[in-house]
Amino acid sequence: MSVIVVFLLVIAGFAGWWLSHQRLTAKPWLEQGLAGDFVGFDRSALPTAKIGLGVFLAVVGCLFSLFTSAYFMRMGLPDWQSLPLPRLLWLNTGVLVLSSVALQCAVVAARKGQIDNVRLGLATAGLTTLAFLVGQLMAWRQLTGDGYVLTSNPANSFFYLITGMHGLHILGGLVGLGRTSIGAWNGARPERLRLSVELCAMYWHFLLFVWLCIFALLAGWAATFIDICRQLLT
């Protein structure tokens, strides 16, 4: 459970930093009126949708941290046999990086108001993301073909479970990307389009980060890294 506790410490640190800017030591019973120095504490200047997505990503992060925690706990038991990762995953990782880059380009284009480049970025991101999902499914097929089926070992079960969960989140993101693309082709208001593209990019970057963590975890580097940390501490 140490992974999730560390994750929550990060969240708590962030919450503490935010709370420390909210005048929690104020004495509201002494302060009537609308003095000028209150105004800054009313709400954040960030768009509400971005804050909403941020909170959601914290929940998603929590979910994957918990899977990771469970992975480490189950890994310590004697019947664990790691499975060889298909080479294809490297290609998939590259494709997912590409889709994140494409969305970042779309964000830059949206900020400059270049609608053609926004469309190009969105289309590229959509196609590369689909390619990533197809690649993941091919990796699954390759593994099952080699006899690494879901039930034969907990390492396999975790592999399918975690990659599947990540894939489902990508699939959900594609719905948002689809809606944004419809807006981009049907002439949505520029500021609205910009926000949607930014939200997509934020989600994609986060899921790319999650994928890199998962990849490191499934490849066994994360365990090695933790072992090194543990040795340094003891």
Next chain:
Amino acid sequence: MVDVTPADAVPPAEVGEVELYHPHSWWTKYVFSQDAKVIAVQYSATATAIGLVALVLSWLMRLQLGFPGTFDFITPEAYYQFITMHGMIMVIYLLTALFLGGFGNYLIPLMVGARDMVFPYVNMLSYWIYLLAVLVLVSSFFAPGGPTGAGWTLYPPQAIMTGTPGGQDWGIILMLSSLILFIIGFTMGGLNYVVTVLQGRTRGMTLMRLPLTVWGIFTATVMALLAFPALFVACVMMLLDRALGTSFFMPAIVEMGQQLQHNGGSPILFQHLFWFFGHPEVYIVALPAFGIVSDLISTHARKNIFGYRMMVWAIIAIGALSFVVWAHHMYVSGMNPYFGFFFATTTLIIAVPTAIKVYNWVLTLWRGDIHLTTPMLFALAFIVTFVNGGLTGLFLGNVVVDVPLSDTMFVVAHFHMVMGVAPILVIFGAIYHWYPKVTGRMLDETLGKFHFWVTFLGAYLIFFPMHYLGLMGVPRRYAELTDMTIMTESAHHLNSFISIMAFIVGFAQMVFLFNLIWSIRHGREAGGNPWRATTLEWQTPQTPPAHGNFGKELPIVYRWAYDYSVPGAKEDFIPQNVPGDFAPSRESA
């Protein structure tokens, strides 16, 4: 007397307007509504309906315990199904849904001065997914083999084995699916509650001017968003174990002479995941109750809340601490004793912020102008009950006391007092308090008093004797105890007594339901602010509040939520949106 300083004269136009979805037909107004107030009523009605099912289940359990062997239809399997569904429904589908989905939806936008939740469409989806989760849960009663009988903690390996009702039938699959749906639906709603408190606050409503109700619901929602994923992970993994034969939790096991295909899994892993959700869940239910009760006490004692800052800090501290105590539910699971020491320490530390809250409630009452209205009676009963249940919690938090008491009726008595009776008392108080705002009419006071006294005294007569049974060693989760040596004659009489009291208290809830329905049409007209309260929901131009909550302009907040009995003020309360300075010190200056 009203001294309007220049800083108060802020043009209302500076309050940002939000785009509201306006309903076009009866369906979008009352059924597929995006208005948080309608969603709140939908959530509350659904939660109450499924709660009634759980109430009936508790009666059936008490029939068996109080009069063993009398009722043929209550087989041991059926008894396990009753306790499982009773626990799961009460904790998750009733308490969580009612506090966050019901009160959260109704009160957050109104109390922070917003027109609606920030993502109304997602909010609507949240309710419909919750309803789907409830329907899936109910469907398990009609599935072959009936609902699961694994106990509300659903511990593997027994939860998915043949000997447990529903283990190899549909019961456990429907239970896990329903929980997964509930969590998805809750996450949608929870995002709304959190972001509305962050971004939807009207001008002048700083965090330290929020009513404690909003603080409680806000913190509980943040906790729920971070804790429910643990249950989600546990449910998904158990579903895979049950449906596809993986071995996340299932060890190698021989059942009826046959080796199952599972191998090497860890049941303790499930316990860690379950209680990582399960303990914060206690405070997910308790924190909204803490917040609501603070507002009830302050309003009905006509006195400002004592130590508002401490109350806020205590809520945050309890929320943070509750994430590092989960393993105190696992003292008997065979984990490392040093862990037990650590978790016992953190558990006992939680008593500090909780005690601060109790002292502050009592000091708020001290020399207050206490009006013994029905909501106030429930609020006072909550304080007593919570202290009671909290004290037995200190017993059970210690490893050496917990080990012998584990899995006895003492534990049942403890958690029913602290997270069953206490939050339910607050829910009742809150319904009596806010019903006039929701419907425009008061609940009947005489029926309310009757409901209160029967519920309050009855709950004590049910759960106090259980402590003694537990200390005698009477175990929980046993359908039949007749032949055990610890079950003396008097213990049997006590059990029958508890059962009879349970029926009487259950009957009182029917009176309450009658009151709820009857008063919609026949209750006394309430007016906009019957309790003469300060918070924004009582200052709406219409009662019940119209679509968009406030009139043309959103209110501007000039003061905190607890300006009761301010010296020098004309009335004994000053609403949050009234400008001006009533402090005597400045008046003389």
